[in-house]
Amino acid sequence: MIVDVHTHAPHPIPDLDPNADINVMMRPGHARPANYTEDDYLAGIAGVDKALVFNIAAHPGGQREPYLEHLIYSAHDVNDDVAALVRAHPDKLIGFMSVHPLDPKAADEIDRAYYDLGLRGIKLAPNYQNFDPLGEEAFRVYRRAQELGLPILFHQGTSPMRFGDLDWAHPRHMDRVATAFPDLKIVMAHMGHPWQVDCIVVIRKHPNVYADVSALFYRPWSQYNALRLATEWGVMHKLLFASDYPVATSQETIDACRSVNDVVEGTRLPRVPEDAIEALIHRDSLDLLGLG
Numbered sequence: 243m244i245v246d247v248h249t250h251a252p253h254p255i256p257d258l259d260p261n262a263d264i265n266v267m268m269r270p271g272h273a274r275p276a277n278y279t280e281d282d283y284l285a286g287i288a289g290v291d292k293a294l295v296f297n298i299a300a301h302p303g304g305q306r307e308p309y310l311e312h313l314i315y316s317a318h319d320v321n322d323d324v325a326a327l328v329r330a331h332p333d334k335l336i337g338f339m340s341v342h343p344l345d346p347k348a349a350d351e352i353d354r355a356y357y358d359l360g361l362r363g364i365k366l367a368p369n370y371q372n373f374d375p376l377g378e379e380a381f382r383v384y385r386r387a388q389e390l391g392l393p394i395l396f397h398q399g400t401s402p403m404r405f406g407d408l409d410w411a412h413p414r415h416m417d418r419v420a421t422a423f424p425d426l427k428i429v430m431a432h433m434g435h436p437w438q439v440d441c442i443v444v445i446r447k448h449p450n451v452y453a454d455v456s457a458l459f460y461r462p463w464s465q466y467n468a469l470r471l472a473t474e475w476g477v478m479h480k481l482l483f484a485s486d487y488p489v490a491t492s493q494e495t496i497d498a499c500r501s502v503n504d505v506v507e508g509t510r511l512p513r514v515p516e517d518a519i520e521a522l523i524h525r526d527s528l529d530l531l532g533l534g
Contacts, residue, residue: 245527246293246492248395248431248456248484251324252283253297253315268402269460274488280327287334287485289493292528294395296324296338296365301372302345317341317351325359336533338363338395342371343379352386362533367397368415369406375415384423393427393531395454398434398441413441420448427531429482432457438468445480452530454484455522459498462505469502469514478518482527499523 254277278286287293299317321339328337339355341348341364355361364387368375375396387394398413413434420428430453434441445451458465472478485495499522503513528534 243292243526244290244492244496244524245483246287246290246485246487246495247429247482247527247531248454249283249287249293249295249487249492251295251297251327252278252280253323254279268457269489272460272490278488280330283327283487284331284334286487286491289491289496290483290485291334293335293487293492294338294363295327295335296320296340296363296395298365298367298370298397299340299342299345302342317345317348321351321355321359321361325355325361328360336363336528337361338365340365341383343373343377343383344371348379348383349386352383352390352392356390356392363393363395363531365395365397368410369401369408370397372406373410374407375410376418381422384419384426388423388426391532393429393533395429395431397432398430398453399432399437400435413437413444416451417444417447420444420451424448424450426450428452429454429531431484432486433468433472433481435461435464435468438464439471442471442475442477446475446477452480452482452527454482455499456484456486456495457489459490459495459502462502465498466502466505466514469519470512473514473518478522479525481522482525482530483523496523 297320299320300315317340324337328335339361341351373380398411413430416428416430428451430441433453433455435458441453445453458468472481485492499519502519
């Protein structure tokens with residue numbers, strides 16, 4: 243079985259320019275339409291057996307960047323839309339909610355999304371949502387997630403966000419979160435690129451922390467180094483397969499994982515073991531995250 247732990251649900255925007263693209267900055271040269279449909283989404287994850295799906299809740303004060311309208315909208319609408327998509331495809335999809343820690347009603351929305359909508363984890367993005375991941379508001383969200391057994395997937399690493407503090411997406415902060423909440427399952431997206439070494443240190447230290455490999459292959463040398471370092475530090479088993487659809491499809495990411503060593507072909511540099519790559523692609527992430 244192949245599980246994609248990082249996909250974004252479609253959210254059509256009626257007034258958006260039909261020629262508008264997503265990810266021009268995130269994946270240069272491979273832009274995709276910002277308005278993608280449910281059929282587009284299902285085609286994009288056709289290469290996997292299961293997928294975690296979510297979007298990102300907006301700042302309660304309405305703070306956002308225009309080209310992210312397709313990703314960031316109110317927590318209530320985010321969670322209703324994700325739940326509806328999961329109900330339509332229950333054998334394929336597992337829904338995660340999103341809340342904003344600075345929203346005074348965040349705890350109520352967690353309970354609604356869990357008890358009423360059946361969503362089974364939380365997606366947070368400190369620099370997209372512009373909140374301090376070590377602040378008391380965020381810790382209230384983590385505390386409730388731990389109580390309910392909800393894993394949290396955090397955006398980690400670089401992004402083109404101008405209003406959010408880039409440091410808030412640094413993997414080192416997850417060390418303090420994991421220490422404070424040892425029973426909370428945490429996934430750090432993108433191996434925290436470009437801070438993959440810092441990510442590796444954290445997932446090596448904490449049994450409850452994992453990292454996903456989405457968005458790495460756009461920079462082949464960086465992907466090779468990340469997986470080679472994970473091999474040398476003995477943490478390949480803590481890496482989860484993920485695509486970050488719509489920025490990349492599941493199948494593109496599978497193919498890229500299998501070709502990670504192409505960048506060192508013809509050299510004496512060490513390879514990422516092929517059996518470790520296949521284990522990564524076929525990892526039972528649902529069991530590891532308590533979603534099995």
